[in-house]
Amino acid sequence: MSILNGKRAVVTCADIYMGPAITERFRELGAEVLTSESSLLDQASVDTLLEEAGEVDILIANLAGTPHFATVDEIKDEDWFTLCDRLLHPLMRLLRAFVPQMKARRAGKVVAITSAAGLRTVPEMASYSTMRAAQNSLIRTAAVEAARFNVQINAIAQNYVASETYFPEELINNPEFIKQISSVLPTQRIASGSATADLAAFLASDANTHIVGHAVPFAGGWDVMSDLGWDPRALE
Amino acid sequence: MSILNGKRAVVTCADIYMGPAITERFRELGAEVLTSESSLLDQASVDTLLEEAGEVDILIANLAGTPHFATVDEIKDEDWFTLCDRLLHPLMRLLRAFVPQMKARRAGKVVAITSAAGLRTVPEMASYSTMRAAQNSLIRTAAVEAARFNVQINAIAQNYVASETYFPEELINNPEFIKQISSVLPTQRIASGSATADLAAFLASDANTHIVGHAVPFAGGWDVMSDLGWDPRALE
């Protein structure tokens, strides 16, 4: 299989979050992948990346930040502004840098790796959810603007992945922990990194012509299911 | 307070679901309320209601049906088609019957009492959720068509209410049960019937000029919150 044959892709934050899994899979699928390990905390680092990468067919905007759990009352400035710097601002700068060349060539794909936390609400995750929701919104606007130039921009609203670059090592290797988080997913198991990468590859391939501005939930159904709180068979 | 002074309202299925609470509160708020206890299972019963009611300022489309819990594999035809008959078809017939007079008079309000089950997904509730989601969609289209005639059509996406017409008596008077269902609501308590009625009154009052086609979640935050499945402080 070679759906990415001949494509040049850049993967940001390639050493963390979904970076390693996507890089590996994209190469298997035929892409030439340029990896960047910069956290892209300022405009200069985005400028440098653009200069190094030049024209690319595919931008994987993989941006990561550690959620620090706190109620809104207790949000620390440092955590809030760090997530702005790691998730929100670099996505704007990446789109601003890479989309114009794609529009000019009338071809290109962007896949942002965001989070299902941006679709739903989890107590004590305000900072993280807010930035992920903001990313999903930004992707939508960039996408409707670029669509007429045959540039497709989308996101993957990711949750739990069995990867040492997604969870800290002590958690991902803890069977109790894996069992516990799996229990809130309708699938009852968490995803592999390569499964996210396969979705990213589909969205980045020539086959994708009409998915525009969408954050595809990749969450094992976690984002749609709610708990009734009781056993309804008691009624019957 | 008298925000419904001088308004003629019809409340359907007035003896069940949110009917009694809305009828009582609307009268307190000054409305003349016509109550119908028909289940509106056919066109003739809707025709009869329209004839009896004549022109009304407010239609409360309160339609109820009992969810029978079953996986999709085990849905019984009888349960599926009964919910079509009790929830889906009568809402279409009520809108078709009552909206034209409102459009002609350039004034009118419709509030459908639907369910938060139509916004979310609960295992073994497919039939019920499907019909409630269908109602929410139907309300949207009716609303965007009627808005230019100064007719506002909306829904309340209701969940748990402390009322003997919402839950069977043996459940609503069971403190263990109430505690259990309250535990899945961010509010940690279920709503009173009069609180839903107050929202219905606001949506049906002259004050509401620009909420159009919306199913207002009235669910104590149940519809937005998701469970992470673990205690994130383990990380810190």
Place this chain on the structure above:
Amino acid sequence: MSILNGKRAVVTCADIYMGPAITERFRELGAEVLTSESSLLDQASVDTLLEEAGEVDILIANLAGTPHFATVDEIKDEDWFTLCDRLLHPLMRLLRAFVPQMKARRAGKVVAITSAAGLRTVPEMASYSTMRAAQNSLIRTAAVEAARFNVQINAIAQNYVASETYFPEELINNPEFIKQISSVLPTQRIASGSATADLAAFLASDANTHIVGHAVPFAGGWDVMSDLGWDPRALE
């Protein structure tokens, strides 16, 4: 490319809507495809299909119905109930028939071809939108129930496709018409049938392990974009 190699798929309503495009593409991608041209208007026809098909790896629940444009005031019973019969009831019966064998085998994929009309609101399309929204909801519940058995159930919320089985021949061959409908899509062009089929193939392939209960918008961005109504540069 052969991502569907060795898979047995059944495509319903194979002669209309997305049926021909999906059948053709799935065969190219290696699947053995059983096609049914039945409209599945009753339980007997679903039973017959199940008997003929036996165990399948993939169910493409492609159901179609003609929207008859009318305001809610003017909905005709015949149009409403025909769409119930063509879109809503057969999807329930198909899921009820085919999902148990998939759950038993711990493997299977369902892709329902629904419509972006079920995500949004278009005046005079109440009947059609309502049934499509109902389908999307039904898919969600079926999906969260089946996910733990490694069965992934999703939908494609389709809009305009350049196909003679999607639009009547006189429209699809009318360049003025194509130009007009393209103008409301951010892409400024409508999709090919094979592009939908490629998305269906991805959702039906082994690669898809964690997309659950989702109606993927396949609409060129139509579902996310709204019109401001003025040229904001007037302000600047």
Place this chain on the structure above:
Amino acid sequence: MSILNGKRAVVTCADIYMGPAITERFRELGAEVLTSESSLLDQASVDTLLEEAGEVDILIANLAGTPHFATVDEIKDEDWFTLCDRLLHPLMRLLRAFVPQMKARRAGKVVAITSAAGLRTVPEMASYSTMRAAQNSLIRTAAVEAARFNVQINAIAQNYVASETYFPEELINNPEFIKQISSVLPTQRIASGSATADLAAFLASDANTHIVGHAVPFAGGWDVMSDLGWDPRALE
């Protein structure tokens, strides 16, 4: 009518956006209203406001910023960061400052005035939409955390209002402009400021016990309606 009798409310940015309309109406409805004209651009100004206001029953988080229309390619740093400063950061700081006292007293209401632009996608409005979507998400998390303390936090996702503090004077007094923007609303007319204020008053009143974490669309149906692009009667 006096649904806000005896309530102490603080209205931020009271001289712009929905501030004047809410202040006026809340006073008519019996509230004691403290107005702040600070733009709340830093923590010190929020601290000062909290000190001046002390304990309040109601916080109206009315935050405004001017959208500068630009494609994502052409976003100016100054515009992006100004909207972060005016919309995103002050909402976090306001919630962090005012919610703890409400939780401690087991009573309180917050209504954030956000925008329907945060629910939908409009080309060339990326910065503004992103910040408004972020606000809506932040409100959801704050709300699910505070709900168990009987504190209800919601937003109004506002669009066009006939007010000189919403639109620049030259636009709001231009009948051609009003006609043009009205044409994209199902209502075919824009809202009055007092109608938004009535919704804010309802959400801030004791009557609201179970609406939690919701951004109520107040947009005349603009957020739900989409354009088909053709006259479907051509088919019939």
